[in-house]
Amino acid sequence: MDTVRLDPSDNVVTATRALEAGVAVDATQTTGLIPSGHKIATQDIATGTAIRKYAQIIGYAAQDIAAGSHVHTHNVEFRNTDADYEFSTDLRHVTPVTEDQRDTFMGYRRTDGQVGTRNYIAIVTSVNCSATAANRIAAHFTPEVLAEYPNVDGVVAFVHGTGCGMAGDGDGFEALQRVMWGYARHPNHAGVLMVGLGCEMNQIDWLLEAYGLKQGPTFQVMNIQSVAGLRRTVEKGIEKINAMLPIANQATRVPCPASALKVALQCGGSDAWSGITANPALGYACDLLTAQGGTGVLAETPEIYGAEHLLTRRAVDQATGDKLIGLITWWEDYTARNRGSMDNNPSPGNKAGGLTTILEKSLGAAAKGGTSPLMGVYKYAEAVTARGFTFMDSPGYDPASVTGQIAGGCTLVCFTTGRGSAFGSKPSPTIKVATNTAMATLMDEDMDINAGTILTEGTSVEDKGREIYEMFLRVASGAQSKSEAQGLGDYEFVPWQIGAVM
Known part of the structure; x- marks a missing residue:
């Protein structure tokens, strides 16, 4: 087939291959080259008329479009949506699979009840200023070093370009704190080390207080300014993760x-x-x-x-x-x-x-x-x-x-x-x-x-x-x-x- 029609009410079809001019399409024929995946008008469409695909409006004709013509950015205009919203009118019944018949996979059960699919140790940064320290800590744990810990998938540094030069509250600050918290408690992490600078707007201590995070053998934090510099921070970070690895390696799939x-x-x-x-x-x-x-x-x-x-x-x-x-x-x-x-x-x-x-x-x-x-x-x-x-x-x-x-x-x-x-x-x-x-x-x-x-x-x-x-x-x-x-x-x-x- 040369075209696909998704709904009888659509006034366009989609070409399944590149079509030359003169190819029959519905009751018309193409007027020019149509690239694969692009739309063809199946009828004359007047200026301002809705273009319909999936039985929904995808735009409006910016000019008169003849049947068989290529329909794309050159002759279609966008308008903001103006929908009349309905609620809960298309609730399709889902037949749940009973617990005894459910499919299974081999995952990692965590002590907090979550289930992971991987077993990483994460280094999470609070600010761009601690990105180099985090990357250098992670770089130490090469495949050769980790060969002793076959159940650990790797040591990963999660670094970013923000964390300071931002408001201390509001959408941006709260979103970054949620990201850090989410990665700190993620079920695919067997251990977490948080690394900050110390003077940034996105303070690690605020995160610990806001989300009730407690330090322990597999959750550690440190700031470069408190540790006394980049080199010492990298050394101390490697030391902390070395202590986590044997614990993380105890995890097995069940x-x-x-x-x-x-x-x-x-x-x-x-x-x-x-x-x-x-x-x-x-x-x-x-x-x-x-x-x-x-x-x-x-x-x-x-x-x-x-x-x-x-x-x-x-x-x-x-x-x-x-x-x-x-x-x-x-x-x-x-x-x-x-x-x-x-x-x-x-x-x-x-x-x-x-x-x-x-x-x-x-x-x-x-x-x-x-x-x-x-x-x-x-x-x-x-x-x-x-x-x-x-x-x-x-x-x-x-x-x-x-x-x-x-x-x-x-x-x-x-x-x-x-x-x-x-x-x-x-x-x-x-x-x-x-x-x-x-x-x-x-x-x-x-x-x-x-x-x-x-x-x-x-x-x-x-x-x-x-x-x-x-x-x-x-x-x-x-x-x-x-x-x-x-x-x-x-x-x-x-x-x-x-x-x-x-």
């Missing part, structure tokens, strides 16, 4: 229920197939996970813009739906006061892949959340406590978004991509799902699953979704994802910076 899994749902480097192949398949995997009692965490608030009305219909109650709308309102104000637009995304690569407006991208991105009820809406990096399908506020920038999801407790990340994304994460490994076969073949060393077979081989979304879900269990049990095997994740820790830098 059978754990799939209900203990918390999976971050991500997409990046998207194309027109993201919302047709990989994202719906990941959504089906999310539904399988939630039926097991597990948790899926969707994020990237700007990338559900224009699809949020579909999520409010799935909200378990109006209070949950109102939280989501509140996030949308905040983002509209945030972009406006910074003289931006909610349509700043799609990126150039997304547009080359056939995505025209943020509304089109969002409708495809929201499919990662499946069909289960929306059980909770969370601030950036807030601990996700609800079971089932949930949403976390975050920017669309993948490293910052995933950092928040991991801080919220996600122990796996599943990342769909159509253009090809060289992304990985620690301490929670990333599984990457390709939206199209051509890219999956080209980047076969980076892609774990090819969802492009939904188009090229007729694989069902359900079968591909089950393949993704089963990979959740394998990777959670210790199998390396391709990004993990290549060592990605050391530079993808990027806390979201909100507010003025002073």
Whole structure:
């Protein structure tokens, strides 16, 4: 087939390959070259008329568009959403799997009741000024040094570019503290060393007091100024982690229920197939996970813009739906006061892949959340406590978004991509799902699953979704994802910076 129609009410179809002029499409024919993944008008569309895909509005005709014409950024305009929100009108019943029938994986049971999929020791910095110390401490623990501790996955430094020159309260400060707390108590960490400078705005002592964190054999803190300099800090940090390693190495994998899994749902480097192949398949995997009692965490608030009305219909109650709308309102104000637009995304690569407006991208991105009820809406990096399908506020920038999801407790990340994304994460490994076969073949060393077979081989979304879900269990049990095997994740820790830098 040359094109895909997603709903009978749509006035565009998507080309499955590059089409020359004169190719028959529905009751018309193409008027010019149509790139693969791009849209074709199936009827005359007058100026100002809504462009419909997924049975939803993705933009408006900026000029008269003749049937058979290429429909893209040159003739489509974006308008802010103006939805009439409904609440809890699309609550589909999910039949839970009984506890005795639940799937299992081999995970790490922690003393606080959490379950991890990896066993790292983390070095968490409070400020950019302690980044060099943290990196030098981590660099000491080479594979040769760690060979004595086979149950430890590694020693990782989580460094960032903020922590000072910021307000001592408000959204930005609170978000950074939540990130630090989330990584300090993450179930994929067997031990944590926090390293600060001493005079920064983001004080470690404030974090300990605010979250009730107590020092012990596997949780230590220190400041460069108190230790008396960089060299001594590095030496002392190595000493502290050397003391943690034998304790961390005592952890072993044991059978754990799939209900203990918390999976971050991500997409990046998207194309027109993201919302047709990989994202719906990941959504089906999310539904399988939630039926097991597990948790899926969707994020990237700007990338559900224009699809949020579909999520409010799935909200378990109006209070949950109102939280989501509140996030949308905040983002509209945030972009406006910074003289931006909610349509700043799609990126150039997304547009080359056939995505025209943020509304089109969002409708495809929201499919990662499946069909289960929306059980909770969370601030950036807030601990996700609800079971089932949930949403976390975050920017669309993948490293910052995933950092928040991991801080919220996600122990796996599943990342769909159509253009090809060289992304990985620690301490929670990333599984990457390709939206199209051509890219999956080209980047076969980076892609774990090819969802492009939904188009090229007729694989069902359900079968591909089950393949993704089963990979959740394998990777959670210790199998390396391709990004993990290549060592990605050391530079993808990027806390979201909100507010003025002073």
